[in-house]
Amino acid sequence: MSGAEGLRLSGVEIALGGQRLLALDHAVPPGDTLTVMGPSGSGKSTLFAFVAGFLDPAFKAQGKVFLNGRDLTRLAPRRRRLGLLFQDALLFPHMSVGENLLFALSPEIRGRSRRRETAETMLAEVGLDDTFVRDPATLSGGQAARVALARTLLAEPEALLLDEPFSRLDQALRATIRDLVFSRIRERRIPAILVTHDPADAEAAGGDVVDIGDCGRTGQGAPNGEGVR
Numbered sequence: 001m002s003g004a005e006g007l008r009l010s011g012v013e014i015a016l017g018g019q020r021l022l023a024l025d026h027a028v029p030p031g032d033t034l035t036v037m038g039p040s041g042s043g044k045s046t047l048f049a050f051v052a053g054f055l056d057p058a059f060k061a062q063g064k065v066f067l068n069g070r071d072l073t074r075l076a077p078r079r080r081r082l083g084l085l086f087q088d089a090l091l092f093p094h095m096s097v098g099e100n101l102l103f104a105l106s107p108e109i110r111g112r113s114r115r116r117e118t119a120e121t122m123l124a125e126v127g128l129d130d131t132f133v134r135d136p137a138t139l140s141g142g143q144a145a146r147v148a149l150a151r152t153l154l155a156e157p158e159a160l161l162l163d164e165p166f167s168r169l170d171q172a173l174r175a176t177i178r179d180l181v182f183s184r185i186r187e188r189r190i191p192a193i194l195v196t197h198d199p200a201d202a203e204a205a206g207g208d209v210v211d212i213g214d215c216g217r218t219g220q221g222a223p224n225g226e227g228v229r
């Protein structure tokens, strides 16, 4: 089954050194977020590497990833149309906020003023009007997280991989940025996978939660993708 809309991990199993690390079979509808939890070393980053297409050859993987009906499994990473958000905003320090955004914008959007207007509109969407010319070094942690989100969304990803994107933010800011990210995901109907250690993140994401923690040790884990809620 290809899963015409959304993201689907179909019979995914990843092994390392002959031992099964994780198994996952799960569909993420448009606008939903699947939360993946598990202790350090359980394979969360490895799962993202598999979905994004840069899994280290030390791992043996089987199963497929479908996105809006396309089989991504053998596609080059840049053709998968995935957006990633990490703990760090990872903005280019030698570029202004606006230049960071324009870098992510499709070359199909032509014309200097049209490109700038598109980037400014996205900045406004994440609550950052009038920051186009700012130096990223002068941004607060929350502002940098907003720019990172804007840059990711500007590339118009068909799915998002969120790798502990809130873990560097203090508690109050964390709630604000979290709400912003999940509201954008729902409104734009983007399927997402979130890796986190924080149950409050999973709660805010509002979708299924899978714990891949026991998989390698017991061979059970969540082989049928049954969420814990």
Ligand SMILES: Nc1ncnc2c1ncn2[C@@H]1O[C@H](COP(=O)(O)OP(=O)(O)OP(=O)(O)O)[C@@H](O)[C@H]1O
Binding pocket: 016, 021, 038, 039, 040, 041, 042, 043, 044, 045, 046, 047, 056, 058
């Ligand atoms: N390139 C690699 N070659 C061999 N083993 C690796 C490689 N990368 C990771 N591993 C091992 O694979 C297992 C899963 O690692 P992974 O980084 O996916 O865990 P994680 O759940 O993301 O951990 P954390 O929560 O600490 O980020 C670990 O045992 C790790 O040591």
